[in-house]
Amino acid sequence: MAEDVNELTASSCGSDPRAATCRGKLQNRRCKLNQEINKELRLRAGAENLYKATTNRKLRDTVALELSFVNSNLQLLKEQLAELNSSVEIYQNDSHESIMPMIPLGLKETKEINFLEPFSDFILEHYSEESSIYIDAIADITDTRQAARTPTRDLQGVSLLFRYYNLLYYVERRFFPPDRNLGVYFEWYDSLTGVPSCQRTIAFEKACILFNLGSIYTQIGAKHDRTSEKGLDAAVDSFLRAAGIFRHIFDTFTNAPSMDLKPQVLDFFVSLMLAQARECLFEKLQLQIESLALRNSSHLYKDLGGEAAQLSFEYNEMHKNIQSNETHTYLPECWAGLVPLKAEFYKALAHHYESKSLNSKEKSKDKSQSKPKIKKNPTIESFIDDEDNLDNSHSATALKLAHIKESLASHEEAQRLQRMCRYLKNKASLISVLRDAHYRTRDELEKFEEEKIIEEIEEDFDLIEVSIDACSKFTLSLTGPDFTSYKVDDPFKKLGPIAIFSARRHWTAPRCVRLQKGSSSLYSDRGICHCYSSSNESHKSDCSKSDQETKDSNYDNAESFGFHIRGDAPAIISHVEMNSLADLGGIKEGDFIVEISGIDVKWYTHQQVVRIIQSAGSTLELKLITPMDRNYLKPMSSKGSISTLSAASSSGVSSGSSSPTGTTSKPKTRIKGTKSRLGSLSSSTWNPFRRTHSLGKIF
Structure with a gap:
């Protein structure tokens, strides 16, 4: 248990900003630079507004001078931030x-x-x-x-x-x-x-x-x-x-x-x-x-050459893109300089490994399988009818020497780019990598010079221009963020299901309704409440005969509160019997039940709410809210349906004032016994507590 607590604490805490690590110092410096840049930007905005507003010539000259100082400070601060982003060596292994x-x-x-x-x-x-x-x-x-x-x-x-x-x-x-x-x-x-x-x-x-x-x-x-x-x-x-x-x-x-x-x-x-x-x-x-x-690893070196050529191609394309859309003006100079440098570096490696894949002692058929594409010099191409007329040994050696020459030229260009960039010329690791690769290629060239092979193939070498096609055996695919692997619980779960109790929904303040059953009730019915499950739309409030018999046997002495419910988390008032306790208490169709007898039921299922109501006895205390938008209710139409408006006051007392959301029609769902009973009530003497038709409960 202690280990779980420690892991939770560690995962919910950031790094100590006071820690004297290199990366921590960089981030602290970045924070200070951002604050200073923000301060200078505000000063500049104020000075520009003052310059536009004033007509005093002397004041305008003073503000213009201040603006020049502020712009200079901003430029220095942005250069410091660029230098901070250029500190790539601190993040390396x-x-x-x-x-x-x-x-x-x-x-x-x-x-x-x-x-x-x-x-x-x-x-x-x-x-x-x-x-x-x-x-x-x-x-x-x-x-x-x-x-x-x-x-x-x-x-x-x-x-x-x-x-x-x-x-x-x-x-x-x-x-x-x-x-x-x-x-x-x-x-x-x-x-x-x-x-x-x-x-x-x-x-x-x-x-x-x-x-x-x-x-x-x-x-x-x-x-x-x-x-x-x-x-x-x-x-x-x-x-x-x-x-x-x-x-x-x-x-x-x-x-x-x-x-x-x-x-x-x-x-x-x-x-x-x-x-x-x-x-x-x-x-x-x-x-x-x-x-x-391996001794005979020419095909492996050829694979390396293709991979290096692919890298050179990608970095070249990247460099063209950032130059075309002016992205390089916002990127740190170190990044903008490193991209073309890597393009030249991997071009040099591509030619280096391609030269190692060639062997002057190979037979012509083996040579044709491993040699790269050859471009003849266009100025003297007319003097050569076919490249196969060249001596096989001289041709392979000339190809190898041509690749070494191209590799050496690219290495020198990469070192030049490194020296020209002020943020790259002091990178020790980069300098070492470029120098070592350049030395290896130069050693290959010196071997040719020592063996005096260059003089023998000088004529062949002048006719060859080499290039390498970019190819790769690796297919890269992006790995998107996996949010489901880091699940979190709703910290405000007590507010209720987020589909209903969210910032987008609007409803009235909760009101409390207390229903007390007694002998003076207007009418009584078997069962505490009538309901149907929201998971099965075909199952309406009318219970099957077997279910009704079970309710009759269990609740012979119970009197109905006069409302039906449906749905889960939270339960919704689906119907209110006219002139019932619920009707007189101000319960409205479409109300959410959020609390029953002091129990929070916003997350309760339909059956759980039914059991709590059934166990309430003769007194039932409800806390209800009336939604101001009826989008969650499916509009239903029927000949006998009544479309009305109603709302509840925030004081908890039912009111007959109009709701700001309009009307929604739904059919009356009552059992036969209720219909006949209501029919007899409607023909009886006038009841002062009875609502008029304009204040009906059917939305």
Whole structure:
């Protein structure tokens, strides 16, 4: 039991913001930068308004000078935020080997919100219940949101964000009506620009929580040990989950107010995560080939070359997209520079492994199966009739040398891009990866120079231009968010079933009705109440003969209260007998029964409500509410039906005033004995307590 409590506490708490971890320091710095950017934006907005409003020339010059200072400060703060987003090496694994860094995303920051006051007022106003009963539930939601601001970078942090996201479903249904503002505003800072955005909708809160969830997965994926196959598999899974979450935001949420939730940026995030997952698969294939250490592994190297070419193609397409839609202006310079760098790097690896797949001693038929597509130089193509006229040995060697030359050129271009980007030139791990790969390719070229093979194939080499077709054996599919794996209970279950007792529904305040049976009753009938189950529409209030005989035998001395019920959770008054105790007590057809004799029955089934009424004896105390909208009642028409209006006053006393929702017609459902009895009553002497036809009970 103690272990379960500890696990629950750990999953509902975020990381300590005072912890002196590298990532914790980055997030604290991000929070301060966001607040400073928000302050400068407000100063700029005020200065711009003053500049437009004033006609004093001297004041306008002063305000213009202040505006220049504010804009300079904003630019510096945004550069600091970009530098913060460029700190990718902090999120990488602590292994000593050099690995290509992955791009993780930073978390969105938000301000603290206290739900206690607005939710308590809404419970008292809308649900007419004592809000003190739900203080613990409101406090739990507030604490969960506070913890979700600083989630841990592991599966517990993921569980915390999923839990809060699922709680928002109940919060939205219970407390956010579509027709008015509750007074709760959600303010989140853009993770890319630091600009705050504020909305009152739960949809914005959900989108921001999902963004942080995807960011957590990117940080987890970058943190995995990529020197082992197990770590690479875990990294692939994390990046695919992140891509699935960003795709879910892209497909579900529209009109995003912040740049990091715009469709073009989310599309870039999805492409980036898929490419990084493919990178991990490429590295896994590298490990497998190195562990096999086969002599005749030309086809395996060819597979590696195809995978690297596919990576180069994806990063090139990504770079073209962000340049075409100006997304690069909002992305950190580190990310925008790393994308084309990786495109050149994997192009170099593709040519490197393609050269290793070639063997100059292979026969011509084997060579034709493994060699890539050859493009002849168009300036001298007329001098060659057929490439097969070349000597087989020289042709294979020339192809290999051509791939090495292309690989070396791409490596040099990747190193140039790394030096040109101010956020990449100090990344030690990246520098080491690029340098080692460049050395390996240069060593291959030096072997040709030592053996003086270049001089022999110089004529053949000048005629060859090589390229590699992108191909991959791996098919990647997005892993969408699995909300059902993190189920939560409704913290406001006591309010009643959420389909009825929600912020969208409107009803009158609860009123208490006390029915007392006695010898002075207008009439009596066998059985306490007549009812039918809501799960079987064909089963009406008329009971079968056997059921009626059972009721007659069990309740010979019982007198009827004069109403019928139907439905489960909550039970609904389906019919009220005219001039009965229920009729005189103000019970109306369509009323919800929320309490019987002090027992909350909002969640009770039909049979449970029937048993409580049957055991009530001669006195029955009910608490009822009258819905203001009748959408849940199916309109029924009949010749004998009467369409009227009715409502209940909030004081608990029945009133004949009109309801604001209109009318709904339903047929009278009475047993034969009741009809004959009512017929005799209608022809009897005038009753001062009898309602007129305009105040009938049939809706």
